[in-house]
Amino acid sequence: MPHQALLRAARALSCDRVSAEVICVLRDADIQTILLKGPSIARWLYPRGGRGYTDTDILVRACDVGPAADVLRSLGFTDLLDGFHPLERDADLAETTFVRRAESGHGPDGLVDLHHNLPGVPAPSEALWQAFSTDAETMLIGDVEARVTSRTALGLHIVLHAAQHGFLGHTREDLSRAIAVMSADDWRGTAEMAARLGVTDILGAGLRHQGAGAKIADCLGLPRLPLADSRFWPGFAPRGSASAAEILSATTLRQKTDRIRRVLLPSPAKIRYVSSSPDRRGWSLLPSYARWWRDLARATAPAVRHARARQRLARDDSNHASPGIFSD
Amino acid sequence: MIIESRSLVVRTAGLLTAPVDDEIVILNPARDNYVGLNAIGRVVWDLIEEPREVAELCRSLSREFGATPDQIAADLLPFLAEMAEERIARVIAAP
Numbered sequence: 001m002p003h004q005a006l007l008r009a010a011r012a013l014s015c016d017r018v019s020a021e022v023i024c025v026l027r028d029a030d031i032q033t034i035l036l037k038g039p040s041i042a043r044w045l046y047p048r049g050g051r052g053y054t055d056t057d058i059l060v061r062a063c064d065v066g067p068a069a070d071v072l073r074s075l076g077f078t079d080l081l082d083g084f085h086p087l088e089r090d091a092d093l094a095e096t097t098f099v100r101r102a103e104s105g106h107g108p109d110g111l112v113d114l115h116h117n118l119p120g121v122p123a124p125s126e127a128l129w130q131a132f133s134t135d136a137e138t139m140l141i142g143d144v145e146a147r148v149t150s151r152t153a154l155g156l157h158i159v160l161h162a163a164q165h166g167f168l169g170h171t172r173e174d175l176s177r178a179i180a181v182m183s184a185d186d187w188r189g190t191a192e193m194a195a196r197l198g199v200t201d202i203l204g205a206g207l208r209h210q211g212a213g214a215k216i217a218d219c220l221g222l223p224r225l226p227l228a229d230s231r232f233w234p235g236f237a238p239r240g241s242a243s244a245a246e247i248l249s250a251t252t253l254r255q256k257t258d259r260i261r262r263v264l265l266p267s268p269a270k271i272r273y274v275s276s277s278p279d280r281r282g283w284s285l286l287p288s289y290a291r292w293w294r295d296l297a298r299a300t301a302p303a304v305r306h307a308r309a310r311q312r313l314a315r316d317d318s319n320h321a322s323p324g325i326f327s328d
Numbered sequence: 329m330i331i332e333s334r335s336l337v338v339r340t341a342g343l344l345t346a347p348v349d350d351e352i353v354i355l356n357p358a359r360d361n362y363v364g365l366n367a368i369g370r371v372v373w374d375l376i377e378e379p380r381e382v383a384e385l386c387r388s389l390s391r392e393f394g395a396t397p398d399q400i401a402a403d404l405l406p407f408l409a410e411m412a413e414e415r416i417a418r419v420i421a422a423p
Contacts (some may be wrong), residue, residue: 026413
């Protein structure tokens, strides 16, 4: 068994273990869940293995996010962005990431993304819950019965996820396999769901990213995304372009200076997060701050150019707004 | 542990598994350990999804690999004992 394949499988199993634990405890707290992506994609599209995943994605109703977060904290998880300044958090984020370290003594390492929506979906969280829960299926994770998305919904999620990540890495392979196993009729249900959620443009563009998918998109009459230039897709957006866009779009001088100050002098929590050094405190963070400022100096010009271009496009094409999935 | 031809063998409940080509990786959360089975072990694993008599397993594997049931038993019994020791399978004594 190749070493890398073994490691990938072991990591996925470790995630499954945490998923089973979390789903079980959330169920005991009367919180409904839908387990997203990872194991569903792996079992459906990679029956011989090879699709790794490193976190657990769980969808709950928006009204259950608070109680579910409390449950996760009771299991030893903490908010990955704890200590971030409010301006450093994306207010519209569709998910909150919780992390648990085995050293805490509460259980194995775990990373849980608690979703109430998905990046790029403009529809309200409740609409997504309705769409994904209506035909939800069940899957055994160990001895825990987990609710997972139907293949109709999973197809849509695969496209959205690939678009969110610029069709890079395993998202491209996921999409390619989904297109190979789903017929045009299967995608029709997905297209109807996309229409309800306001993401028909992204579905069309995502399918058209691959030759076989383009035929399906044409067959279903899916629209073409007007922002055809790949530079405008988030996976290709330069680093920092979301922050630059926020600064440019701030309406008052006060808002602009607050945001600029936050970029120039991030909170220690953010520096710990971006430098992957959770235990550093005080002066030991100085090298990480230095790296931040060096990277900032390199990233600023392309990020501002990209954000300005995006603003121009939004103005020129107000009838076809951006897909709304740009991120840092 | 004595494993006889009429003993029943079945997978332990609550295990997590991931295929790797023809092989399989198993995580036993109760023991916090991982076990890898090669392609032949995977065939046995697939067979014991439901409780099976050892004799029946030998016959199935004999057909699968073209060896006599006795030859199969010589390899299978130690393997089953190892699986039981790792707590990924249970051996239930013959009634």
